[in-house]
Amino acid sequence: xxxxxxxxxxxxxxxxxxxxxxxxxxxxxxxxxxxxxxxxxxxxxxxxxxxxxxxxxxxxxxxxxxxxxxxxxxxxxxxxxxx
Numbered sequence: 001x002x003x004x005x006x007x008x009x010x011x012x013x014x015x016x017x018x019x020x021x022x023x024x025x026x027x028x029x030x031x032x033x034x035x036x037x038x039x040x041x042x043x044x045x046x047x048x049x050x051x052x053x054x055x056x057x058x059x060x061x062x063x064x065x066x067x068x069x070x071x072x073x074x075x076x077x078x079x080x081x082x083x
Contacts, residue, residue, distance in 0.1 A: 008072040013042040016061045016068065031056040 017027060024042065028035045033053060040046050054065055061068070 007047075008074065010044065010070050010072055011041055011046075012068055012070065013038070016063060020061060022061075027057070027060055030060040 013024075017024065024038055025035055028038050031038075031053065033056070037046075041049065054068070057063075057068060058065060
């Protein structure tokens with residue numbers, strides 16, 4: 001089995017929180033997820049997200065999943081992606 005490739009999914013949680021004037025703690029309370037779990041998601045260390053959590057995040061942030069998640073181009077380091 002080949003070594004597992006690092007995922008390229010990025011989450012724009014910092015940007016959306018800033019745009020809405022909301023803290024991670026406020027979002028955690030609203031969504032019903034721990035601050036630790038949201039921090040893991042925010043920092044790109046999450047391996048999965050439940051659709052129910054994604055739905056709750058989108059409702060709390062008044063956004064669509066595509067506003068929250070994107071896929072970095074293959075072979076591009078996050079600091080180099082200038083889309």
